[in-house]
Amino acid sequence: MKVALTQTPWTGDKASMLDKHEQFARDAAAQGAKVICFQELFYGPYFGIVQDKKYYDYAESATGPVVQRFAALAKELGMVMVLPIYEEEFAGLYYNTAVVVDADGTIAGKYRKTHIPHLEKFWEKFYFRPGNLGFPVFDTQVGRIGVCICYDRHFPESWRELGLAGAQIVFNPNASKPGLSDRLWEIEQPEGAAANGYYVCVPNRVGSEENEFGTETVNFYGTSYIVDPRGNFVGEKGSSEHEELLVRDIDLDAVRQTRNDWQFFRDRRPEMYTEIAAS
16 A cells, blocks of 8 residues: 655645645555645644744634545545644634544544643644544544654654554654754654554655744754654655655555564553553
């Protein structure tokens, strides 16, 4: 099965970002991809760089126009889509959310980012309430899909929850930049994949958004990638500088094979992990 990931700079306006991602999906389908995931907050800038109320206007319902547009596209292309949006539950209550759309255009469900950072250039608590839906796994036409979003990847509990829920593929859309996370970018997703025996697919924003933030901008490092259930890279990473559509082949039989070889779920001792639950 072919999986597609996208990475792109902010164009400067929402309409062109939506058009660009529609074309990404069409190009991915033409290459045989059956599932695609876009980068974090895919149709807007990464506004966490600043704290400005005007960016609340990018929020909309998880069944709103953006999702409806891409749900129709998913049905047309017969493609599962993971859509990272800025969700408005109601005015003043916003989440960093990924909506999963099945290949027939139905909404399989949504995940709300659980762990919300608040540090230099990542002022996310200004924009998002912490997610309250747990770590759901969605049955789709391509298999059992889970999602964690960007900062969630720093918490091994996120990966484990999705593994225990039966995920075969976990998508981790990002807006990550050079700095403290450089080494973590290389090791966290492969570790999460290997410890839980599933594929991890990691799209990241790329390039500068100085057209939106001027001197406040950061330079997202792209390098989107996929790792298999043993933690090995599937093909090359994406560009560190440029827009790219990545399409990679995966084999879901590898999930069962890996879990049969490494019986991590059988050998767990949850009754011994008292500090995890208590702290």
